[in-house]
Amino acid sequence: MxxxxxxxxxxxxxxxxxxxxxxxxxxxxxxxxxxxxxxxxxxxxxxADILCTTPSLSCDLPYRTWKRHARGIAVDEAGNISRPDLYSAWGNTLLPCLLSSDEKQLRPHVTTVYDPDPNNAINRFAQDGLVSPLEFFTASGWPIYRLCVQLRMARGLFDTCHRELYSDLPFTYGMGSNLSLHSIGVQLETYMTRRFPGLAPSSVGTLSEVFVHCKGTTCEIDLMTGAKKNPDQVDNALDFLSDFVRTTGADASRLAIITPYRANVKLIAERRKAAAARYALLSAMRPAETVDSSQSCEADVVVAILGTTEAVGPGFTNDDHRFNVMLSRQKSGLIIFGDINVGTGTRVVGEVGAEHYAKGKMMHKVLRSLHYQRRVVTLPPRRGT
Structure with missing residues (x-):
């Protein structure tokens, strides 16, 4: 050719x-x-011997013709797509099929899970729609190969997720988790302990996430869509990252911000553009992403901005799957900005405004654990300053 x-x-x-x-x-x-x-x-x-496409594109020309002669399929993020999506690519001929994903991270997107009409649920099959191909075939008895070695994160950074969601699976850290290979994470730990003397250091030979409690912040909610943004938490996070780069000389391209709500992502972009001189040191940092769009977009240091407060409740970050993703995008360091008391709420307003009540689950346990470990620091209110 x-x-x-x-x-x-x-x-x-x-x-x-x-x-x-x-x-x-x-x-x-x-x-x-x-x-x-x-x-x-x-x-x-x-x-081509191997063709990479989406389930939808595989049904259209020119890929549809190629698919007719395929001898097997492999599906990445099979825990995040619907079963009809899989079937549209797999067809009805029982080709060899390899599914790869994590059923404890993002599930298939169903927007009407909790939306009611005057008498009934709008979508009576919503719970079934949340069952991914990976979950379905796992429950059906398909053979599973589980990876039990953490190859990406620095030693200690996967402990929280393992304790809360994967405790039934033994795991070890691989050679790539040694702190000698995560110098920016060590820089971050040193910076944090110097800036916040009350912060307990990570255990010897490990790194651990830090929660930054932002006092006096206000979560602004769009009355039409239920989308949330928190200007003070965003400003605190951007100021923190700028000072970290200025103090340590860290490469800003190795930093990333994730947040649950698109409104907060938009606000971060607006802040960086409006105060370009103030955040000039962060010019190499990529644009912020939502938790849902951050799959396969890991960074060395991740700053997660919850955006919510105790007054409005945890929002849909209370979902264990989404919170698990938020805690696992980093390689060398994770800093969480938010309200330390947000995990105690039970009122949950979804991304499109649907409201329901849920138990405080993984989020509540994680925030409580960080508090007991003295891995929580506090920033004063910004308003009026």
């Missing part, structure tokens, strides 16, 4: 641009016609 392309005169300029013989600016003066590019890409699809 490479020799065929090299021999075709219509692709000469494209090959020259790809190999660096001409610059991209030179190529743009006279580009290869779109029809030739489309034909080349279709040819690549036809010749």
């Amino acid at each position: 490479q020799r065929d392309m090299d021999a075709r005169p219509e692709f000469v300029r494209l090959c020259d641009a790809a190999t660096g013989r001409i610059s991209w600016q030179e190529y743009q003066r006279e580009t290869v016609q779109k029809g030739f590019i489309t034909g080349m890409l279709l040819h690549i699809v036809e010749q």
